[in-house]
Amino acid sequence: MSIRIKTQEQIDGIRKSSKLAAETLKFIEPHVKEGVTTEHLDNLIHQFILDHGAIPATLNYNGYPKSSCISLNEVVCHGIPSPDITLKNGDILNIDVTTILDGYYGDTSRMFTVGEVSEKAQKLIEVTKHCLDLAIQQVRPGNYLGNIGYVISRYATSQGFSVVYEFCGHGVGVEFHEDPQVDHSSRKNSGPKMRPGMTFTIEPMINEGRPRVKLDKHDGWTARTIDEQLSAQFEHTILVTETGFEVLTDISDEYPVS
Numbered sequence: 268m269s270i271r272i273k274t275q276e277q278i279d280g281i282r283k284s285s286k287l288a289a290e291t292l293k294f295i296e297p298h299v300k301e302g303v304t305t306e307h308l309d310n311l312i313h314q315f316i317l318d319h320g321a322i323p324a325t326l327n328y329n330g331y332p333k334s335s336c337i338s339l340n341e342v343v344c345h346g347i348p349s350p351d352i353t354l355k356n357g358d359i360l361n362i363d364v365t366t367i368l369d370g371y372y373g374d375t376s377r378m379f380t381v382g383e384v385s386e387k388a389q390k391l392i393e394v395t396k397h398c399l400d401l402a403i404q405q406v407r408p409g410n411y412l413g414n415i416g417y418v419i420s421r422y423a424t425s426q427g428f429s430v431v432y433e434f435c436g437h438g439v440g441v442e443f444h445e446d447p448q449v450d451h452s453s454r455k456n457s458g459p460k461m462r463p464g465m466t467f468t469i470e471p472m473i474n475e476g477r478p479r480v481k482l483d484k485h486d487g488w489t490a491r492t493i494d495e496q497l498s499a500q501f502e503h504t505i506l507v508t509e510t511g512f513e514v515l516t517d518i519s520d521e522y523p524v525s
Contacts, residue, residue: 270447270459270465271440271465271466272462272463272465273441273464273465273466273506277440277441278464278506280371281373281441281504281506281515282506283368283373284321284371284373285504287373288373288516289375289516291366292362292364292377294311294315295308295311295315295362298311299354299360299362299379300381301354301381301382302353302355304348304349304350304352304353304354305337305348305352305353306333306349306350308337309337309348312334312362312364313326313335319368321366321368322366322367323335323365323366324365324366324443325363325365331347331488335362335363335364336348336361336362336376337361337363338361338363339359339360340358340360340497341495341496342361342490342498343431343474343492343498344361344434344490344500347486347488347489354381356382357382357383357385357388358381358382358384359379359380359391359392360378360380360381361499361501362377362379363500365439365443371441372440373439374502374504375502375503375516376470376500376501376502377501377502378392378499378500378501380392387497391473391497391498392499394428394473394499395423395428395472395473398422398423398451399470399471399502399503401418401419401422402415402416402418402419402451402471403503403512403514405418406507406511406512407507407510407525408462408463408510408511409460409461411459411460412453412458412459412460412461413453413454413456413457414456415449415451415453416430416449416453417453419452419471420451420453423471428475429476429477429478430452430471430473430474430478431451431471431473432452433479433480433490434490435451436448436449436451436502437468438465438467439468440504445467447465447467449469451469451470461507463509464506464507465506466505467505468504468505469502469503469505470500471500472498473499473500475492475496475497475498476496477496479494480493503515503517503522508524508525511525512524512525513525
């Protein structure tokens, strides 16, 4: 494993790209409503990113055909936007955006809801968000990377949910996917220690039922829960600072720099 320690110039570039990725999610929020297709949302996202001098990292990445991932209900991740998928009342969905701005990557995702969602869906979303919040508090120099997954798994299972282990967070910034791998279920005090200048995503995927996923054979991308139960995910790009962390994709001052 070769974990890049970013230079100040690289950090500045990653910060700008991360901010744009977050602004893209903020931009799309009012468009997420009943009757809209996921392809329409993707077209808006695509144009917004281009209009701000960047390009969408997912488009044509290993053959992926769209500018964002939009994952509804039982889709865990990598849902392909489509003219055949129309949002309906009660849907929950994750929109995942990665921007390349001046060669630097910013990666973030969050959950959206359509109309009135069920209590169990709302609880799943809230637990998943809290998993991310708990994980971010583990980011500081000298702490073990595995403690991120340890706190996520401990909390999610305490609330009656399961943690997807077949996908994980990752280093990001100079490339789309770099070392380290950031597992969302791991042993306490395992893995490498965090160092200032590391940038990586934390993106827990929490399932209502079993943790396993299955890939759609027809597109090779869409990952669904094995039991067709709901899944939720939140993601931020995070910098390890000299004293703690900076959430680079936080544009609402939710996480004070530590």
